[in-house]
Amino acid sequence: MLRNKSRLNYISNTSAMKPTRGKTPKKTPKRLKTAPKDPVEVYCRLRPLESGLTERCCAPTSSTILKIWPPESSQTFKSGNYKELDYGFKFVFDEESSQKGLYDHVALPLVDDLLHGKNGLLFTYGITGSGKTHAMTGTPQDGGILPRCLDVIFNSIGELQAYKYVFKPDKANLFEVQTEADAMLERQERDVAPPTIPKTPTTPRRPRGADFEYGSRVPDHTKITNLFEDNVYAVFVSYVEIYNNYVYDLLEETEYDGVKPRPPQSKVMREDANRNMYVSGAVEVEIKSTEEAFEVLLKGQKRRRVAHTVLNTESSRSHSVFNIRLVQAPSDPVGEEVLMDGEAICVSQMSLVDLAGSERTHRTNNSGDRLREAGNINTSLMTLRTCIETLRENQMMGTNKLVPYRDSKVTHLFKNYFDGEGKVRMIVCVNPAGPDYEETLHVMKFAQLTQEVQVTRPTEIMFDVGLAPGRRRANQMYKDAMKKAEEDGTDVDLAVLPIPLQYSLGPPFPQLEISDAADGSVLVPLVQFLVDRQNRRNTLLRDLAHKQTQFRNDLVTLENERNHYKSQAEYLTTELDAEQKKSDRLERQLKQYQKYLSEMERANLNSEADKVHLQYELDDKRMKITQEQMERDRLKNKYRSKIDLERERMSKEMEKRVKMTEEELKSKMWEREEKLRAVKEILASETPVRRPGGKAAVAPPTGARATANTPRFHAGRVKPAQSEPRLNFVGSRVREFNNQTPTSRPGTKLRSRSPPPKGSAPVVNIRHRRSRSTGADTWLDHRPPGNIETGTVLQKKLRNKKSVSQLEVQDTQRSSKYLLTHQEQQADGNVETRLIKGDCLPTAGGGTAVVFNDVEVLRQTSPGSRKRRSDPDEDMVNGVDGDWTDIETRCATGIEGHHGRITGKRTKV
Ligand SMILES: Nc1ncnc2c1ncn2[C@@H]1O[C@H](COP(=O)(O)OP(=O)(O)OP(=O)(O)O)[C@@H](O)[C@H]1O
Numbered sequence: 001m002l003r004n005k006s007r008l009n010y011i012s013n014t015s016a017m018k019p020t021r022g023k024t025p026k027k028t029p030k031r032l033k034t035a036p037k038d039p040v041e042v043y044c045r046l047r048p049l050e051s052g053l054t055e056r057c058c059a060p061t062s063s064t065i066l067k068i069w070p071p072e073s074s075q076t077f078k079s080g081n082y083k084e085l086d087y088g089f090k091f092v093f094d095e096e097s098s099q100k101g102l103y104d105h106v107a108l109p110l111v112d113d114l115l116h117g118k119n120g121l122l123f124t125y126g127i128t129g130s131g132k133t134h135a136m137t138g139t140p141q142d143g144g145i146l147p148r149c150l151d152v153i154f155n156s157i158g159e160l161q162a163y164k165y166v167f168k169p170d171k172a173n174l175f176e177v178q179t180e181a182d183a184m185l186e187r188q189e190r191d192v193a194p195p196t197i198p199k200t201p202t203t204p205r206r207p208r209g210a211d212f213e214y215g216s217r218v219p220d221h222t223k224i225t226n227l228f229e230d231n232v233y234a235v236f237v238s239y240v241e242i243y244n245n246y247v248y249d250l251l252e253e254t255e256y257d258g259v260k261p262r263p264p265q266s267k268v269m270r271e272d273a274n275r276n277m278y279v280s281g282a283v284e285v286e287i288k289s290t291e292e293a294f295e296v297l298l299k300g301q302k303r304r305r306v307a308h309t310v311l312n313t314e315s316s317r318s319h320s321v322f323n324i325r326l327v328q329a330p331s332d333p334v335g336e337e338v339l340m341d342g343e344a345i346c347v348s349q350m351s352l353v354d355l356a357g358s359e360r361t362h363r364t365n366n367s368g369d370r371l372r373e374a375g376n377i378n379t380s381l382m383t384l385r386t387c388i389e390t391l392r393e394n395q396m397m398g399t400n401k402l403v404p405y406r407d408s409k410v411t412h413l414f415k416n417y418f419d420g421e422g423k424v425r426m427i428v429c430v431n432p433a434g435p436d437y438e439e440t441l442h443v444m445k446f447a448q449l450t451q452e453v454q455v456t457r458p459t460e461i462m463f464d465v466g467l468a469p470g471r472r473r474a475n476q477m478y479k480d481a482m483k484k485a486e487e488d489g490t491d492v493d494l495a496v497l498p499i500p501l502q503y504s505l506g507p508p509f510p511q512l513e514i515s516d517a518a519d520g521s522v523l524v525p526l527v528q529f530l531v532d533r534q535n536r537r538n539t540l541l542r543d544l545a546h547k548q549t550q551f552r553n554d555l556v557t558l559e560n561e562r563n564h565y566k567s568q569a570e571y572l573t574t575e576l577d578a579e580q581k582k583s584d585r586l587e588r589q590l591k592q593y594q595k596y597l598s599e600m601e602r603a604n605l606n607s608e609a610d611k612v613h614l615q616y617e618l619d620d621k622r623m624k625i626t627q628e629q630m631e632r633d634r635l636k637n638k639y640r641s642k643i644d645l646e647r648e649r650m651s652k653e654m655e656k657r658v659k660m661t662e663e664e665l666k667s668k669m670w671e672r673e674e675k676l677r678a679v680k681e682i683l684a685s686e687t688p689v690r691r692p693g694g695k696a697a698v699a700p701p702t703g704a705r706a707t708a709n710t711p712r713f714h715a716g717r718v719k720p721a722q723s724e725p726r727l728n729f730v731g732s733r734v735r736e737f738n739n740q741t742p743t744s745r746p747g748t749k750l751r752s753r754s755p756p757p758k759g760s761a762p763v764v765n766i767r768h769r770r771s772r773s774t775g776a777d778t779w780l781d782h783r784p785p786g787n788i789e790t791g792t793v794l795q796k797k798l799r800n801k802k803s804v805s806q807l808e809v810q811d812t813q814r815s816s817k818y819l820l821t822h823q824e825q826q827a828d829g830n831v832e833t834r835l836i837k838g839d840c841l842p843t844a845g846g847g848t849a850v851v852f853n854d855v856e857v858l859r860q861t862s863p864g865s866r867k868r869r870s871d872p873d874e875d876m877v878n879g880v881d882g883d884w885t886d887i888e889t890r891c892a893t894g895i896e897g898h899h900g901r902i903t904g905k906r907t908k909v
Pocket residue numbers: 046047048095126127128129130131132133134135208209315316317355356357358429
């Protein structure tokens with residue numbers, strides 16, 4: 001047992017508040033020699049057969065017996081030495097056994113011991129591949145002994161843990177205690193500068209059992225309840241491995257050089273003041289939860305992989321030792337903080353050791369480094385075996401042989417467990433496969449030997465330092481009650497606390513009867529009892545004195561505070577009065593503002609109501625306007641569609657009428673053209689008229705050619721110029737001749753009627769009629785100069801007549817009828833007068849077209865000139881021809897659309 005305290009029922013010295021160092025006196029070998037002992041408990045665990053293997057060499061026959069036999073393939077069997085052997089164990093776990101079952105049976109009692117201040121050693125032993133690492137570490141879903149131990153420890157100590165750094169390892173395997181204030185300072189310092197964790201590279205080699213991931217692990221919920229609840233606890237872990245008889249610290253933080261990795265530095269082992277062995281300089285980490293513990297474990301396993309990569313070793317070829325040290329110390333009299341006494345600290349330790357597997361070198365055919373490893377493993381295991389044997393012999397034979405612990409680092413480290421007190425348990429892992437028979441047999445023999453070794457039973461630790469038991473819980477309840485009272489605003493009634501604060505002088509006086517003054521068996525315990533009681537009394541007195549001093553100090557402080565608060569209160573009262581006045585003034589102001597505000601609010605409400613009302617009206621009007629607009633639009637659309645329809649209808653009708661009229665006009669024009677053409681033909685066939693004097697009138701008397709203001713004569717259709725009014729003469733109609741069938745004459749050609757021309761707009765509006773409301777036309781009597789008076793009695797009298805000798809456009813525009821008097825002398829000397837009549841029609845270009853529609857021929861015959869007339873028809877034809885030519889020349893009139901013919905008769909034709 002590793003202890004910091006000299007006696008368990010130590011009397012605390014509460015005045016010493018500075019950190020103290022625990023001093024552990026040397027153990028008394030005498031006590032150990034006489035103390036009761038227990039054998040090392042050896043358990044056997046069988047792993048399942050590997051798939052593909054059927055040959056077995058062992059099987060459990062009961063919960064404590066394992067039968068072993070040589071399989072057929074073994075040398076022993078072949079040599080005929082078949083022998084079945086039974087080996088007894090504390091318990092045999094078969095292949096179906098669970099990790100939880102193994103833990104509860106083997107490791108849980110050791111955890112219980114640890115929490116009660118007792119040491120324990122648990123190690124797994126067996127040939128390589130027999131399941132040692134599996135039993136110790138397990139898998140995340142089915143954890144082995146190590147994770148379960150950590151779970152149970154933290155489940156149990158839970159809220160009883162001390163603040164971090166209250167307990168501090170002193171680098172000599174002992175612990176110091178410091179006040180919680182100092183611990184807090186240290187926490188702050190360390191939090192500011194967190195330790196640098198060297199980066200570890202990923203290694204290509206992944207040794208078996210080293211890839212435990214804790215993220216998805218299933219925790220063990222077991223909790224040990226019968227703890228010293230007035231104690232405070234702290235857990236420290238260290239993790240080392242022993243390889244080739246060197247000790248390496250797996251938690252040491254060294255800078256990793258990725259270019260040239262340095263091999264890890266081995267550590268030396270030392271003996272502390274209590275003669276306990278420890279790895280000097282190994283890092284010991286204080287952990288506060290299972291998670292932190294696993295973090296450390298994981299870190300150690302990673303470093304283990306890195307170290308083995310550098311050393312070119314196999315992890316399973318080393319022994320790993322995971323140390324859990326539990327530090328506990330009593331709380332102070334009020335159960336608030338830890339008692340500031342290094343002597344009262346109790347340290348218990350549990351070592352979980354995963355030994356490297358033993359193997360026969362001839363079987364593995366190892367060489368070089370591997371051979372050296374195997375040799376070292378076997379040597380260390382052999383040393384362990386030798387130590388066990390010597391111990392057993394010393395214990396059984398009473399000899400005092402030197403146990404060769406120092407021959408191997410493993411045994412040297414375990415020395416305290418065998419020499420001191422505590423529980424030692426071993427799990428022998430067995431692979432029941434036939435080929436492992438020989439090695440398994442050796443393991444069995446070693447297991448039997450180990451079971452015969454005795455280890456001193458650890459003694460029960462009493463943390464009775466004279467302080468009231470249950471003080472911590474009472475203090476907690478008191479604090480809870482205070483907090484609740486503060487929240488509720490009431491006073492704390494201590495009488496109703498579930499556990500009142502109490503002080504005890506220890507158990508009552510024992511019943512002791514003394515008959516002889518020299519009877520040491522009664523007096524010695526009595527003296528011890530009295531000394532204990534006196535010590536407790538002194539503790540209580542000191543505690544009382546301390547409390548009195550504290551109380552006086554508190555009183556002085558309170559008095560000072562009271563005076564301070566009194567003067568402060570006076571000052572505050574005057575301040576308050578001033579503030580009160582100010583507040584009254586402000587309150588008055590506030591009332592005024594409130595009144596003003598309420599008026600404003602009222603006004604605001606009214607205007608809001610008005611606004612709403614107006615808004616409604618506005619909405620109504622908007623609605624009406626919208627409706628009207630819609631109605632208007634509707635009507636507009638209605639009338640628009642009506643207008644469109646009407647317009648369409650009218651346009652269709654107009655088109656129809658225009659078409660009809662056009663057709664009609666065209667046909668009429670065509671007829672007239674035909675007639676004119678016929679007239680022309682007729683005229684062309686006649687001889688020109690001779691004027692008196694025998695000269696033919698071939699040119700008009702008024703001028704030779706048409707000028708801009710004289711009418712032109714065109715053959716065919718003429719379009720007037722757009723820029724100036726023009727006069728056109730059109731022979732459009734010959735009265736009474738229109739429907740007359742043309743007479744066929746010799747030498748004249750009769751033309752067949754051709755359809756009227758299509759698609760051209762008329763030059764004149766033939767339908768135009770001047771107003772005849774007066775009942776009389778306005779005649780333009782055109783008598784070219786040189787005409788002779790006919791003196792006929794039948795000559796028609798024209799009213800509204802304007803006579804001109806030279807034709808002007810303006811004259812035609814003012815007249816509706818045109819009359820041209822044309823005279824010619826016939827061959828027989830007679831004068832023939834032709835009255836050519838026409839209608840004056842306005843043209844589209846603003847001029848006037850004269851449409852000829854009537855020719856009256858007046859022929860005067862003298863009685864003496866009858867003879868000269870040989871062929872009047874011929875004359876007529878010639879004369880007409882000449883006349884028309886003359887007319888054309890003189891009037892430059894356009895003739896179009898004529899048909900029919902003019903005969904050489906005098907009568908109106
Ligand atoms: N009880 C068991 N149930 C299931 N599998 C097991 C059991 N024991 C061991 N194994 C499996 O056997 C293999 C070897 O086990 P393990 O690594 O624990 O052997 P070891 O004794 O630690 O070997 P070494 O000494 O070489 O380190 C592992 O894959 C492990 O999962």
